[in-house]
Amino acid sequence: MPAESRPSWARSRSQEDADRAARGCSTVISAMSGFGPRSGSSPDRVDLAGNRNLLLASRRSGTEHFIMVSMHGAAENHPLELARLKYEFERELMSAPLAWTIVRPTVLTETFAAVIGAPMRKSGVALIFGDGQQKINFVSVHDVAAVLVLAVADPALRGKAIDMGGPENLTMNQFVAALRSRYGSSGATVHIPCAVLRMVTSWPALAPDSVRRTVESALHLADTGHSLDALPARDAVPDVPLTTVSQAFALL
Known part of the structure; x- marks a missing residue:
């Protein structure tokens, strides 16, 4: 800083x-x-x-x-x-x-690594919402921090909205496999059906609002994914690194 x-x-x-x-x-x-x-x-x-x-x-x-x-x-x-x-x-x-x-x-690599990795490292169990087959674009917080620093210094970025994606679109199953490789973890991967998630979001009495909002977000990703071709938007910030998921995991 x-x-x-x-x-x-x-x-x-x-x-x-x-x-x-x-x-x-x-x-x-x-x-x-x-x-x-x-x-x-x-x-x-x-x-x-x-x-x-x-x-x-x-x-x-x-x-x-x-x-x-x-x-x-x-x-x-x-x-x-x-x-x-x-x-x-x-x-x-x-x-x-x-x-x-x-x-x-887009989706922050380190956030999901923490959410999935904590129980994985403790018990070996990884929880995935849905079937884990939808493609999701993951971006590292290191890349986001780099573009924020650049935005402070570079007047050319004023008045601009920058879509900040990472270099990879991975399924959640692929993400979990890469995280297991990083931690040397083995164990069960449990898929929570989308029907269960919909039940939680449909019946407010089942969970506090904060949990319901989190489940709604997980259901959105499980249903639709969040893929992105991030390279065109990166033309505006060519000096910002393109950190892969595995590279971000190595820094955890």
């Missing part, structure tokens, strides 16, 4: 905290999210309201450049709430009176 950069810790729902975090910053990078059962919050409170607070704070403090980590495929009519809220804030940021850059990563 450059010497003049600093991380700031703040409660996303607090405008006072956001004002303090943005004070004196020429560039603000927001990678906040309320998604997931361990987030302690929700996408509407963090990905939308929290980003709104931070954007207002950035405008008040005279910030020149706001960089947002969104998600690939964010759209008004996306089936996932998170993607719809990311899109809503993207529109607000694009119309704000300051420079902006939006980075839209």
